[in-house]
Amino acid sequence: MSQNFIYLCYDILQYLVNGLAQGSIYALVALGYTMVYGIIKLINFAHGEFYMIGAFIGLYLVSLKLPLYLVFPLAMISSGLIAVIVERLVYKPIRYAGKIPALITALGASLFFQFGGQLVIGADSKSFELPYQDKTYILGEVSVTSTQLIIMGVTFFLMLFLWWLVKHTKIGKAMRATSFNRDAAELMGINTDMIISFTFFLGASLAGAAGVLVGMYTNTVNPLMGMIPGLKAFIAAVLGGIGIIPGAVLGGLVLGVAENLVVGLWVSTYRDAVAFAILILILLFKPSGLLGRPTGEKV
Amino acid sequence: MSGFFDYLIPLLSNVGIFIILALGLNLINGICGQFSLGHAGFWAVGAYAAGAYGLYFAPEIPNFINLFISCLVGMITSALFGLAIGIPCLRLRGDYLAIATLGFGEIIRIVIMNTDKLGGPRGMTNIPHWTNIFWVYAWVILFIFIIVNFLKGPHGRAMISVREDEIASESMGINTFKYKTMAVVIGAAMAGVAGALFAHGQQFLHPNNFTFMWSVIILLMIILGGLGSVTGAILGAIILTILPELLRFMGTTIAEWRMVIYSLLLIALMLWRPSGILGKREINLLGLFKKGKT
Numbered sequence: 001m002s003q004n005f006i007y008l009c010y011d012i013l014q015y016l017v018n019g020l021a022q023g024s025i026y027a028l029v030a031l032g033y034t035m036v037y038g039i040i041k042l043i044n045f046a047h048g049e050f051y052m053i054g055a056f057i058g059l060y061l062v063s064l065k066l067p068l069y070l071v072f073p074l075a076m077i078s079s080g081l082i083a084v085i086v087e088r089l090v091y092k093p094i095r096y097a098g099k100i101p102a103l104i105t106a107l108g109a110s111l112f113f114q115f116g117g118q119l120v121i122g123a124d125s126k127s128f129e130l131p132y133q134d135k136t137y138i139l140g141e142v143s144v145t146s147t148q149l150i151i152m153g154v155t156f157f158l159m160l161f162l163w164w165l166v167k168h169t170k171i172g173k174a175m176r177a178t179s180f181n182r183d184a185a186e187l188m189g190i191n192t193d194m195i196i197s198f199t200f201f202l203g204a205s206l207a208g209a210a211g212v213l214v215g216m217y218t219n220t221v222n223p224l225m226g227m228i229p230g231l232k233a234f235i236a237a238v239l240g241g242i243g244i245i246p247g248a249v250l251g252g253l254v255l256g257v258a259e260n261l262v263v264g265l266w267v268s269t270y271r272d273a274v275a276f277a278i279l280i281l282i283l284l285f286k287p288s289g290l291l292g293r294p295t296g297e298k299v
Numbered sequence: 300m301s302g303f304f305d306y307l308i309p310l311l312s313n314v315g316i317f318i319i320l321a322l323g324l325n326l327i328n329g330i331c332g333q334f335s336l337g338h339a340g341f342w343a344v345g346a347y348a349a350g351a352y353g354l355y356f357a358p359e360i361p362n363f364i365n366l367f368i369s370c371l372v373g374m375i376t377s378a379l380f381g382l383a384i385g386i387p388c389l390r391l392r393g394d395y396l397a398i399a400t401l402g403f404g405e406i407i408r409i410v411i412m413n414t415d416k417l418g419g420p421r422g423m424t425n426i427p428h429w430t431n432i433f434w435v436y437a438w439v440i441l442f443i444f445i446i447v448n449f450l451k452g453p454h455g456r457a458m459i460s461v462r463e464d465e466i467a468s469e470s471m472g473i474n475t476f477k478y479k480t481m482a483v484v485i486g487a488a489m490a491g492v493a494g495a496l497f498a499h500g501q502q503f504l505h506p507n508n509f510t511f512m513w514s515v516i517i518l519l520m521i522i523l524g525g526l527g528s529v530t531g532a533i534l535g536a537i538i539l540t541i542l543p544e545l546l547r548f549m550g551t552t553i554a555e556w557r558m559v560i561y562s563l564l565l566i567a568l569m570l571w572r573p574s575g576i577l578g579k580r581e582i583n584l585l586g587l588f589k590k591g592k593t
Contacts, residue, residue: 043394093570099393100334101569104522107515108565115558231405234398273409276402283399284387 023256029233032203038243048230049113054208079208117223241289323489331482332462337404343509345373345494377491422505525575
């Protein structure tokens with residue numbers, strides 16, 4: 001009995017480690033969702049697609065034998081630039097049309113990238129060759145791969161960078177001001193259009209980094225890979241409290257761990273249902289999220 | 300010539316099924332203003348309930364009676380799901396509601412995928428073939444009649460007021476929650492009938508027939524026609540069911556670009572004509588519809 005219990009504890013620790021690795025990826029994508037929502041109140045359905053684009057650019061750069069410390073910045077910058085182009089062409093004209101038209105537009109942009117991607121690069125999965133030898137470290141009964149360590153390390157570094165950017169730079173201050181009250185920020189001389197584009201750039205580049213990481217983690221990439229993780233990252237953002245940056249990180253990690261626990265201890269086929277069940281529970285019982293404060297409705 | 304009809308009649312009955320789906324979603328999204336992205340989920344519930352009836356419970360009676368019972372089974376099951384999903388979800392608004400309904404649609408699909416009795420990932424096969432084009436259009440006409448008359452009555456007016464301004468209509472004494480739930484339940488019931496007709500027409504169901512993508516396509520139908528317009532929903536359903544078939548005649552490359560074209564269509568509609576082809580107007584056809592005063 002006690003022997004079984006110890007094995008169960010090891011199992012749970014193992015799922016925790018896997019869940020944290022998975023959750024870091026969700027958290028990176030969720031950060032982009034939450035920043036864009038915080039600033040223009042748009043659920044950017046196409047956000048998962050920037051993650052897919054990042055993964056493909058990463059795949060291409062890795063196949064060129066570039067070192068990883070160059071692959072990440074390049075993939076991040078290019079998916080960020082694509083996001084800025086989309087924002088300027090599509091989201092900017094629709095910004096004042098209301099929430100639902102903007103949501104439908106974002107849905108359209110998402111479908112465009114998914115199916116356009118299938119036509120341009122082919123619908124089949126491509127394998128992502130690791131540029132290094134993957135090692136497995138074993139502590140007790142719990143194993144950690146070097147890819148998992150890289151995922152957690154890169155995520156931690158990027159979050160630290162984001163925190164510094166938002167809290168301690170001028171542009172970060174402008175972002176916070178714009179998300180607090182766009183009109184007032186504009187009156188204070190902030191170029192809000194530029195700030196909104198920059199937020200898209202930042203969010204999509206984090207998603208791009210997450211795409212490269214997930215390519216390394218699962219070793220395959222395909223044009224439809226962005227859809228479900230995109231939705232789950234959105235769920236993570238809602239779980240933590242949408243618009244709140246630490247909330248996205250917390251939500252991503254909680255979601256990743258919860259998913260891995262359910263898959264490990266119960267049934268693997270319900271993996272995708274877990275996230276949606278969490279979403280519905282959180283929307284029903286605490287719609288403002290774990291870290292959010294409830295807001296009243298104004299007439 | 301008979302080959303042409305073999306092609307045309309299933310196509311036309313598909314058009315009818317999508318008209319019913321679009322009418323149902325139009326009631327939820329267009330008329331009551333509750334943005335739902337889970338319509339394919341209700342469709343799946345109806346289809347699987349009807350398929351299960353056809354496979355496991357159907358007695359030896361004439362086909363058209365069986366089809367009728369099957370449609371009722373699909374309708375009632377789907378309406379119950381609509382009630383169960385609507386009551387918790389309708390406390391949410393706008394984009395949150397959209398995501399929650401999307402989540403429910405996906406959960407329904409995943410649960411079906413994991414239920415062995417319903418075929419699971421193998422799909423449900425050998426469903427009896429009962430649907431014919433006559434019964435499809437009988438249901439279409441029945442639903443158009445019901446919806447058009449419903450909109451003229453006090454309940455329909457109340458639903459429109461919920462769409463126009465929820466807080467204002469609540470302060471006028473309208474029970475907004477009741478009308479929102481009513482819209483979702485009726486919309487789900489219609490999707491259930493569409494599912495039953497689909498199940499007995501295709502004879503084969505697979506969970507991947509009911510992905511989120513189909514919710515988007517049905518949404519595109521009503522947006523293209525004009526959100527809130529009954530004739531617009533019908534027009535949109537006809538265009539978007541016939542269009543892929545026409546694209547197929549124009550060569551395989553264009554047919555492959557179908558979803559890309561749809562997505563660009565969605566974006567272009569939102570940018571240049573968010574009200575769709577008809578806006579909220581109705582086409583007055585042979586006096587069948589009175590012109591809506593909106």
